[in-house]
Amino acid sequence: MSEQNTTAAAEFNATTELSIKDANKVAAGALIGTALEWYDFFLFSAAAALIFNVQYFTNENATAAALASFATFGVGLAARPIGGLIFGRMGDKLGRRRVLLITIIGIGVVTGLIGLLPTYAAIGFAAPALLVLLRILQGLFVGGEWSGAMTLVVENAPLHLRARYAAIPQIGSPIGTILSSGGFFIMTLVFSQDNFNSFGWRIPFLIALPLLIVAVYLRSRLEESPVFRQLEESGEVEKSPISTTLRDSWKQVIVGMAAALLGVGGFYLVTAFCVWYGVNILGYDDSLLLLGSMVAAFVEIFVLIWGGALGAKYGASKVVLWGGVASALVSVPAFLLFVTGQPVLIILAMTLAVGTLSLPYAASGTVMTGLFPANTRYTGVGMSQNAAGMLSGFIPLLATGFVASAGDHWWPAAAMLAFLSLFTAFAGIIAPKLSVDLPGFKH
Template identity: 40%
Template structure:
């Protein structure tokens, strides 16, 4: 490409030690970013309504708080596009460091933000602005973390490597909720409502420093170094993605819809619904969410191993079928208000989403050539996230307020599960191969049947 620096020798293959460092940095860094993202969701369920959106009607405050939660998802595609562009132009590593600084800075700032009683309308305005910054950060995070892992992976372990950033999500759920469990048990309810809720946000500052240190130690991926060495860096990756791989982006976004929807219903919406409508103790729900996330962490790892052995498509198909079928039994069990039955509902749902999440990262990354892979992967994933996950708590809250029943929410979730099921049945998944070989000099056809 004009203006592209060309190097004569491609990078050597990564060593086992380099691969271990990459896996550690991908998992821990992603877990901390998701910790930041999920503590906002927990706070939106428990505290942001009265703190930033005071109203005589608690449901109105909850809806407003969940609307700010959704703002993060509106920002995520923007972050994916911008960081995907520069990730394909200047490298994956630099964008991962920027995404972490954006996310960590916004999270700490939320912990210091005065509430509505202190500064009036500026409080919710600033909260929305900081949530938007969080969304920009996490929008660029997923694609970069996945590519750091997948582009370092040997061909026969590509799915397993790609699963490490995926396991960062339940790890973030576990960490964020454990912190909230500790904080709510230490502080009296009045103290927690006054300032104790800020502690999890401020703790993010120390966690971000750890993740930044780990990521600075990791070298740029072999795929990007080889693309740069051959002069294959794309000048307009977004334009190329949409022109040559538009169908793939749409289908890859569709397969990514169901997972986040079920995930945010379980980890965010049920904190509000369970306490306010079912009368379940907040601490009990937090403990159930943590236990479910432990199941998800383990099952994503197992699903990735199975996908490397038996193929990504059949494992993903099984997961999509499970979540579509489970949409109604899920709320039937939750509505019993029995902790044991709620845990059963969580486990089956999370096993289904894990069967999708395990192969998802490597599968989407393999759909795009290396020179546009950051852009293609990020845009596809964020499309699924905003359409599936970003508005799920808000939609579920609105449906319950309108109909007084969880049946409409079950229908909504079942439809999303069927969309992912149909999309994966339509998408042609490339067979296992060294992902480094897929550069602009060897462009793939749009893998859509």
């Protein structure tokens, strides 16, 4: 029996006695953590479009300032693969639960520090330099957070329900969007534009600190994955998870990255880029676009639940495939609605685009965890997700550049969304051929 078949057998044995009650408890704890993770991360996304280009990157050219701000946004995502390697290795050697406590504390503390950071006007070039440093640290911790939460949830769920439970940590993304966009939206209503730019934007960042206390309390009560405990008891914990993954599962890493790319990169395109494009090029009010982000995120929650149910019934890879196709088909209509200038149609455009790309996002966690054996899963999932995250971080930057070169027309952004959609759809075709064979698990 091959080593991969051995670990698959150990995983099957470890999951046969899992109960729905235990799975629900772990999924709820992971959801709280991922919601805080994405709240912190999307705060930076919104601030990059609305604040950092003004307060930390001074330039008379609005597009140049936006490029610098989005580049800082991208730098944090570029740090994610390094964090994924560091914490993925720890998670495969020491356990999922311990590492998830470290990552959530790091994310919360860094976000609070961003809220306290002086601006360019106060300390000069040190301000953007420190902002970049904090963004890199945030990216490192986020690099180990999502993959660990997804791995822990999947390994605590009955095999036949993994797709349904794997969609639950994904709901942290729209919840984080609602909280972050909602925080900025409320600040724009409470404060004048000058006061918002001066100090109002800092409040949502500082709120991350009390939220962190709640998240740490809930995370500390989670049990370790029974799959990892089985690996420990049988002496099959991988000693070199990084080298083993690169040697034996490099194809899986590429396919997993492709499966995740639309859900991450497409989302940044529809939110971070469209917020900047709407405010600075089309002259829309920033509160309208923040409201659009919140409505789209609210609808996304239900799409993710639906996508998880579809994955459990028909197979996660099929959801990735057809969800990607659907997203490609709506890319141009969504942007046509977005540029109409009509508030209802603008919000509908953002909701339509986010809703369709959320279908493959709902199933991407199931696909990725199914690509790797248990003894290297944390590392492999982290490599896949963070490679997608690194590429996605530069999508608002690329979209800004392409649209500027096209005379500020929207079509290059729509073409990017369609390309990302089809790239992810292709992963849905390839993934079943490379996945770990687990009885009762639908790929």
